[in-house]
Amino acid sequence: MRHYQPEKYPPFAVTVDLVVLTIRADRLCALVVRRGERPYLGRWALAGGFVRPDEDLDTAARRELAEETGLPVGSVHLEQLASYGDPARDPRMRVVTVAYLALAPDLPSPRAGTDTVDAKWEPVTDLLGKPATLAFDHHRILGDGVERARSKLEYTPLATAFCPTEFTVAELRRVYELVWDTPIDPRNFHRKVTGVTGLLASTGHTTTRDGGRPAQLYRRGEATLLHPPMLR
Amino acid sequence: MRHYQPEKYPPFAVTVDLVVLTIRADRLCALVVRRGERPYLGRWALAGGFVRPDEDLDTAARRELAEETGLPVGSVHLEQLASYGDPARDPRMRVVTVAYLALAPDLPSPRAGTDTVDAKWEPVTDLLGKPATLAFDHHRILGDGVERARSKLEYTPLATAFCPTEFTVAELRRVYELVWDTPIDPRNFHRKVTGVTGLLASTGHTTTRDGGRPAQLYRRGEATLLHPPMLR
DNA sequence: CCAAAAGTGTTCTTACTACACCCATGG
DNA sequence: CCATGGGTGTAGTAAGAACACTTTTGG
Structure with a gap:
């Protein structure tokens, strides 16, 4: 690596943190991991x-997502x-973190990663309702991520990122209802x-998994x- | 400052770069500065x-804006x-830059700053039309900034950031026309x-500076x- | 048959487009 | 007076909200 000259360039650490959202058990959930290191040892935090x-930053985000959760990462929207x-x-030193937003369909439960002893999906409302739950400034980052997801549902097809490959209109509607928290x-x-x-692209298939017709x-x-956009 | 441990935290330099947009002489213009240092010595670049x-990152952005341009910074929207x-x-070393978008009303001409020998307002179309004009990845950053400005005009009152304190509907319309490049x-x-x-808040005053009534x-x-939003 | 969910039709209202028209100033 | 831009009225159209109604399955 090139020589580092702290007298000219103040030293920073750079991290990526991940707001990973999915829909599980009819709730909008975020991925949180339990920290296995200081600071905030034993506290819940975003993966990162x-x-x-x-x-590259994007590469780091995708690597961390795979590493820290063991989840299949191909079908995940990342921005x-x-x-x-x-x-x-961060009390250790000067850290700048680049936060990423990931949207995933319902996935298998996550496993713990290298620096984490545990990982789970937690309903977003629970996390946002208790500001002191998450380490660092992760409560704020999560809030920003959820707000970004909410507004992107309006003018992009991003709601489909929460759905499996094939899905019904009702399942897509449930995504909107849960993310926007509105009927x-x-x-x-x-x-x-x-x-x-x-x-939407038609598949020709049908399903009765939701009952009824x-x-x-x-x-x-x-x-x-989306033209025209969906409006909240 | 706390002790730096490169064995745990790879060293990065962190910069801020500024996409500063204004409307001058009936064109959408961006602020560019001529570099007084290697690399890209003598080339045009974004301020930063x-x-x-x-x-803090926001503080750094506002400081650089003031320092590198000598412009009054109070009335400038920064995000x-x-x-x-x-x-x-960056060929020197590993640098992560946090780019900011600034929107300003027509301002006095900028002056050169500490690390720059010259500064000017340049029409955005000229800069975006010649990808090799700007140093580093600043062409891409400028493009992202302009696109952000374009979409934010749709659903926020941000067009007013290009206007002086008191402005007419026609002046506001001209902002939209120039940023969107559409009549x-x-x-x-x-x-x-x-x-x-x-x-809009009424002032009770009128002007004939645009001629006519x-x-x-x-x-x-x-x-x-904005409810409802402006649509391109 | 009934319950449940999918999907269509209709009506009302809001908001965008296009453009005719009038208003208030300077010269 | 005329030219110039400010501002209003109106008709036609696109799209959202509310909700009655029909369709197709399972039990």
Whole structure:
């Protein structure tokens, strides 16, 4: 590695932290891991870790997601959220963290990783309701991540990231209802969502897994922006 | 400062870079500074610099904006844009930069700062049209900043950040036209913008600086979100 | 048959578009 | 007077909200 000159460039550590959201047991849940090191030993925190010397930020985020959870990472939407660099946010030293937002369909339960002794899915409302639960400034980061997810559901097809490969309109609607925490009229939602070009791709299959009349199964379409957008 | 342990925390330098946009001579312009140091000596770049050891990221951004340009910084909207950390983005060493987006009304011409020999406002289309003009990955950062500004005009009152304290509906419309690079019907725009609650606050004054019939002068209102949004 | 969920039709209302038209100033 | 831009009225259309109604399954 190139020589480091602290007199010119003040030394920072750089980490990535992950707001991983999924829908489990009809709740919007976030991934939290129990810390196995100081500081905040034994406290719950977002998954994350130090960026390696020759690693891109996106790469580090995806590596940490795989490492710290053991979850299959291919089907996960991952995007940069924001960076946090309060000088006092980590008592060890000056750390700037680049937070990422990940949205995943219902996955197997996570396993503990290298620096963590435990990992679990926790309902977002529980975490946000108790600001002191999470280590560092992770409560704030989680809040920012959830808010980002909420607004992106409005104008992108991102809700499909919470769904399995094939899903029904009702399952997609439940995603919106849970993330936005608001009831949605099933009839208008159906009309709207099937009308937006490129949001849904028909599979030809049906399912009765939700009871009642068989529902069409869809895959996500190629659209990257919703016209018109869904409104909260 | 706390002791640095490179064996545990790989050393990074952290910088802030600024996408500063304004409207000048009826063009959307970005602030660029000529580099007075290696690498990219003599090349144009975004304003920016190293974050100090005990300084928050937002503070660093506002400090650099003031320092590197000599511009009055109070009336400037500043928000975090994204972070960039490609291992090869700076040949000196590993640098992660946190980019900020600043929107300013037409300001006096900038002066050179400490690490820069020159500074100017350059039309955004010129800069984006020639990808090799800017140092580092600043062309990409500028593009991301402009795109952020474009979409934020849709659902926030941010267009007013380009206007002086008191402005007319026509001046506000011109902001939208220049940032979106699209013509807008003056009559419909007027009705729409005066109809959105909290976007504009009446001052009681009028002006004839645009010629023709005197126009009402407005200040920005208290609204933080536009209902309904402006659509491109 | 009934319950349950999928999906369609209809009506009302809001908001965008396009453009005709009038208003208030300077020269 | 005329030119210039400010501002209003109106008709047609796209899309959201509310909700009655029909369809297709399981039991």
